[in-house]
Amino acid sequence: MTTFEYAPAPESVRPRIRERYGLFIDGQWCAPQDGRYFETINPANEAPIAQVAYGSAADVDRAVRAARKAYDKHWRKMKPADRAKYIYRIARAITERGRELAVLETMDGGKPIKESRDFDIPTAAAHFFYYAGWADKLEWAMRAGRTPHALGVCGQIVPWNFPLLMAAWKIAPALACGNTVVLKPAETTPLTALALAQIVQEADLPPGVVNVVTGDGATGAALVGHDDVEKIAFTGSTEVGKGIARALAGTRKRLTLELGGKAAHIVFADAPLDQAIEGVVNGIYFNQGHVCCAGSRLLVEERVHDEVVARLTERIATLRLGDPMDKNTDIGAINSRAQLEKIEELVRSGVAEGAALVQQPCELPGRGFFFPASFFTNVHQSHRIAREEIFGPVLSILTFRTPDEAVEKANNTPYGLSAGVWTEKGSKNMWVAQHLRAGVVWCNTFNQFDPSSPFGGYRESGFGREGGVHGLYEYLRA
């Protein structure tokens, strides 16, 4: 009898992709001033997808000037309800083109299509819908008697792990508050930001309100250093974030940073273990672990350590790694060769430091960048893999004996973006949550996002909040 195995189920939509993308400045597509382009590839097969303009400092200057002009001429003067209308239009267009955008996101970044389809794109649309609603109600976000004012031109730099969603997190509140923006997408994942630029163009926003300048770190640095930018919002690595903070120190520019993390995911012995395992799997293997709030440090109460390890070993064997475009793929491609090498280096360090490595039994595709779902046991706080952000599908498992010890170990990190707690005892859950120093604590769940809920870090995970009413304050002055 034939066994019941899933046949390949590739997503069939083919998105419109241009051979070459220019910069989106002042409502127009234009060539980069010095004529340079770079290639963006599909990390699942290393095939080139398109040529993308490399924005220089001169291009950034053009974009900022366009944004300033749009701010002075149109956007700041527009009735808030009319601004909302444009933002709603963007939200609807993202929803209407959801499948195409999902395929594009998966092609360019390597994440499984089920995640881009069910999470990235709908959540991006939800952020535009949510902030569109705020545009004409900003007084209600302020303390009584205060009047909200926009800031001006905002420079926004987004990472490669959730390209369109991070662009939405940044652009939607900025526009709702009456600012204009220059967006710099990540070098390896520019395509959905460029698709968003097309949507902005089709939505007929006044030229210059949204500008997209593709490029690399130098492009971002030019944006950070531009004199006419009032605010920089950055999501990315802590190292780059620190550089930006240094560059902006002593200037008038505002800054929000959403940086790395090494989140503690705490599992008590009285947790509903099957569901806790699902939470752990979601926490570290979602988007191949390319998640700043990933639950990458599992703190397990010692008495259930062996059982949790046994269950997790069984569970990761059922994860389906492979073609990200297959609707049944759970683990897609690592975003880039550089990231794969970084993951491999840290995993080698874990083995060298004496931790025990467990990996899902599977064959990796011959082409493209892949890394199996993995975890380390016998990890100690002094190991690099317990302290440094791996940003890949690699979990470090540590143990604790009491709630005090769990909290102490959880907080013993330079980061503080997120944390998770699993226990059936409500009072313990609340007590632990109160004592964790992290921007978001998920109780008996993980990776829950909603536009109405603020998100952001403590300490080296950054400052400022995105999402919710708190997200508005970062783009307003009273």
Next chain:
Amino acid sequence: MTTLAPVTVDAVMLEARAASLGKRSIKNEAKRVGIDLAIRCIDLTTLEGKDSEGRVRSLCAKAVSPRPGWPSIPSVAAVCVYPNLVAVAKDALRGSSVRVASVATAFPSGLSALEVKLADTAAAIAAGADEIDMVIDRGAFLSGDERKVFDEIVAVKALCGPVHLKVILETGELGTYDNIRRASDLALEAGADVIKTSTGKVGTNATPPTALVMCEALRDFARRTGERRGLKVAGGVRTTKQALAYLVIVKETLGDAWLNPDLFRIGASSLLDDLLMQVEKLELGHYAGADYIPKD
């Protein structure tokens, strides 16, 4: 009585996991294999007060040969009837691979004296039942009398001997996933060969999260004892899509070893018609229409 400690279940994450399994895309060859498997796992059921000899004979004919002229379509696993009709079914199915299952123990409420339940079961077995679908006393379970539930299963199992015993938890009346998990553990420890979701007689029958939590109990039982016991989902499973979703839950929670009629059943009446329609769609490239499928 079992010394097993209660296992807790988080409803939010359980439902999220069941929903994510429900998104598996089952196409082409996988769908064809899945449909055949689902047909082989069906307990084709008629449990109505108006059931008669004629009705049961029609159903048995369909159970043996669901789609005349299409010999590749397998027979279903069993026909499930009330005790009074077991002899008729047994006669109608003679010579086929299809087994006769009978509900018993004061189905569907289970609210009779143990002696009555045992007599009910004994009559069904005497009439030739290969399998018994008993119900637990939900009132006793919910009032905390786990011992009564446990002991009744033990008594019925003792009477059944080699006859396959399915224990219906009636999950729609248990209220919480914690309770469903506890009832599953009790039934397995008491000797159930199969744990079954529902009678089909209450508002909520089999659901994907319910099946998932029962699979977790079965998986843990196998881990604890080395012994594989079975799952039956029943009530409200009408479409191919639903049936395939249950196969996915079983496959990814228990493994391929459970994907056969010894360890997995679907109790249904109209599901078979939809499965046959989908086979025709796959084979012919178009929907033939409901009138091309024998309705019995």
